Amino acid sequence: MxxxxxxxLGVKREATQDEIRSAYRALAKxxxxxxxxxxxxxxxxxxxxxxxxxxxxxxxxxxRFDRGEIDASGAERPRERYYRDFHTAGAQDHxxxxxxxxxxxxxNEDILSEILGxxxxxxxxxxxxxxxxxxxxxxxxxxVNGATKRITMPDGATLDVVIPPGTNDxxxxxxxxxxxxxxxxxxxxDALVEIEVGPHKLFTxxxxxxxxxxxxxxxxxxxxxxxxVPTLAGSVRMTVPKGANTGRVLRLKGKGVPRRDxxxxxxxxxxxxxxxxxxxxxxxxxxxRWQAGQQHNPRRGxxx
Amino acid sequence: xxxxxxxLLRTRVEHQSLEAWIHAGWLIPPQTEPELSFSDVDLAxxxxxxxxxxxxxxxxxxxxxxxxxxDQVHGLRRSMEALLNELRGxxxxxx
Numbered sequence: 001m002x003x004x005x006x007x008x009l010g011v012k013r014e015a016t017q018d019e020i021r022s023a024y025r026a027l028a029k030x031x032x033x034x035x036x037x038x039x040x041x042x043x044x045x046x047x048x049x050x051x052x053x054x055x056x057x058x059x060x061x062x063x064r065f066d067r068g069e070i071d072a073s074g075a076e077r078p079r080e081r082y083y084r085d086f087h088t089a090g091a092q093d094h095x096x097x098x099x100x101x102x103x104x105x106x107x108n109e110d111i112l113s114e115i116l117g118x119x120x121x122x123x124x125x126x127x128x129x130x131x132x133x134x135x136x137x138x139x140x141x142x143x144v145n146g147a148t149k150r151i152t153m154p155d156g157a158t159l160d161v162v163i164p165p166g167t168n169d170x171x172x173x174x175x176x177x178x179x180x181x182x183x184x185x186x187x188x189x190d191a192l193v194e195i196e197v198g199p200h201k202l203f204t205x206x207x208x209x210x211x212x213x214x215x216x217x218x219x220x221x222x223x224x225x226x227x228x229v230p231t232l233a234g235s236v237r238m239t240v241p242k243g244a245n246t247g248r249v250l251r252l253k254g255k256g257v258p259r260r261d262x263x264x265x266x267x268x269x270x271x272x273x274x275x276x277x278x279x280x281x282x283x284x285x286x287x288x289r290w291q292a293g294q295q296h297n298p299r300r301g302x303x304x
Numbered sequence: 305x306x307x308x309x310x311x312l313l314r315t316r317v318e319h320q321s322l323e324a325w326i327h328a329g330w331l332i333p334p335q336t337e338p339e340l341s342f343s344d345v346d347l348a349x350x351x352x353x354x355x356x357x358x359x360x361x362x363x364x365x366x367x368x369x370x371x372x373x374x375d376q377v378h379g380l381r382r383s384m385e386a387l388l389n390e391l392r393g394x395x396x397x398x399x
Contacts, residue, residue, distance in 0.1 A: 083352040
């Protein structure tokens with residue numbers, strides 16, 4: 001590296017002012033830091049060239065330098081910041097920022113647009129909002145038949161949650177874009193609502209089927225008959241066959257929980273023979289006299 | 305914010321040129337009311353325009369083209385950087 005300004009500019013000592021000027025221009029076009037945004041060395045070289053031109057570009061200063069009155073270490077003009085310095089990582093967007101050089105890459109909603117997406121003067125990255133989790137207790141029949149429940153979010157806003165018919169316990173409903181706010185114009189996250197289905201005093205549920213225990217009287221068990229059975233859709237008349245025992249399971253087809261495809265599960269009715277709270281003498285007398293009954297051993301095969 | 309007076313002094317640009325540059329859309333001052341003022345970005349950009357015109361001998365048409373291309377290069381550099389950072393970040397996550 002030479003200190004000689006003539007060498008730096010690459011001109012002869014007897015060069016004309018015009019030659020010096022065009023030599024400087026040729027170098028500056030190559031070295032100007034704003035025309036070399038990625039080249040750190042360009043700034044150093046450009047500084048040297050600028051100092052040399054400061055000296056030689058001015059005929060008066062050049063004459064004094066040639067006479068040896070001043071040396072080449074002429075005061076360099078301090079440059080504040082180059083334009084390129086406002087485009088570095090982390091620099092804020094400004095009116096001159098443009099995505100024009102890559103807008104065509106971002107036409108699709110893909111990872112590139114998430115990384116490159118930039119709003120006017122907003123954050124550089126677009127980050128989708130966070131998913132927010134809620135628990136929502138619902139009553140048994142609300143889950144079965146469907147309902148709309150309102151939840152209040154931490155920020156005080158309310159959110160209507162549509163519970164579709166047949167919703168299961170611990171099922172998670174995803175409410176699109178009802179979660180945390182996105183950054184940089186990105187969409188919000190989702191609200192994930194976990195449904196907690198409460199118990200019912202009559203019904204229990206297994207998948208799409210409803211189970212119920214139906215107490216029947218002794219005469220109903222012996223003689224059979226038509227009985228009213230509670231179902232999700234109100235009472236239904238069911239035929240109990242003669243001699244229906246405790247533990248006998250009868251199926252009511254299509255009386256279960258609605259499914260997505262429009263069909264429904266079934267209701268299973270488990271019979272339970274129940275004697276009256278107080279036995280009257282007539283039935284005691286009958287039991288004592290009933291020969292076949294005395295010989296019936298329901299525990300046959302139960303010996304260990 | 306930089307006032308017009310200070311801006312002219314620091315950029316060593318004539319008032320007339322400044323008006324022409326704003327008119328050409330080369331400079332977009334962030335504030336025009338109640339009085340014109342400039343940001344540091346405007347200052348650096350004005351110095352670039354001045355260099356292009358005075359030192360590099362670029363004419364007005366050339367300056368428009370150069371500014372446009374430079375702004376695109378910067379946009380590309382930043383997005384390239386964002387992409388690379390994303391890739392580096394993902395690689396670290398994977399380790």
